[in-house]
Amino acid sequence: MKEFEERFRELQADMISICMEYIDDRADKVYIYASCEGNIIASKFFYLINNQYVKSHQVNDALEDEDERYDASPKRGFMVLDILNEDIEKIEALCKENNKDMPTEMKLIYDVKSGHFTAEYNYELVYTNDDVKTASYSANEWFEEVQHNRL
Template sequence: MNRVFEDQLMDIQSDMISLSLEYVENKAETVYIYVVLEDGLVSFDVFYKIGGFISEKSDVNEYLSEKINDSDDIQFSLLEYGIEDAEKIEVLFEENSKEVPTEIRLVYDVKNNSLKSNYRYDAMYEKNEDLSVSDVFDAWIQEEKSKLIT
């Protein structure tokens, strides 16, 4: 990858992280971002580790000492802006003649300011009509929860 492309990609990913942290007023330990860009399907979702617990965006107030505004409107805005960023990633890859990833998983460790990213390029949803984005997202949440138990 060339430097300009990498910098632009990092900027968009940073925007996603900032957006996700803003939603919880910077009170998360870890941010988990899930993006799908497959055959016209664009999806963005996020969950968090807060107080040692894994929390979906709709449940963060269960784990925060100071409650945030987690209204449906705010959650919808979070997803809407996240999708806009996902679309920017798709355009960036296309404009640079690079294969667009079908799935992106970002894990941002707030305390250590470290980002882990995982890109997948094979079609998942096109091949399996019974598989939904929420199925895979929910499975990832359960996977992260199980890591805390063991």
């Protein structure tokens, strides 16, 4: 049991780590949306930087004039998403190996200043049984919720 939880935590820590690397460890908070539903694996990530919530491709919009700019190129963003999706696949395999339910949705929040990590898991179908929703739709919905409620 302990091995499962340890490995699960390590994979989540890897997800946070790659998102921190993307912004050179310069953010107040990191948010990761991870989805595994049916045969769909998807992820998105965004940040709180200088009191502004920004999607990964918009990180430079939150910088002060004197701040060094981020490399927010599409190529770099897709590299992060590839690693996040690989980690989700590894979590899925870990859950299968240990006869555990795989969350359909994981919302990870890492507060950089305090080092506090929170995770919210959902095991219900979120979008595969919906005519309109997609993983991307759900991730954007969470971004709006976080932005509105300043989580």
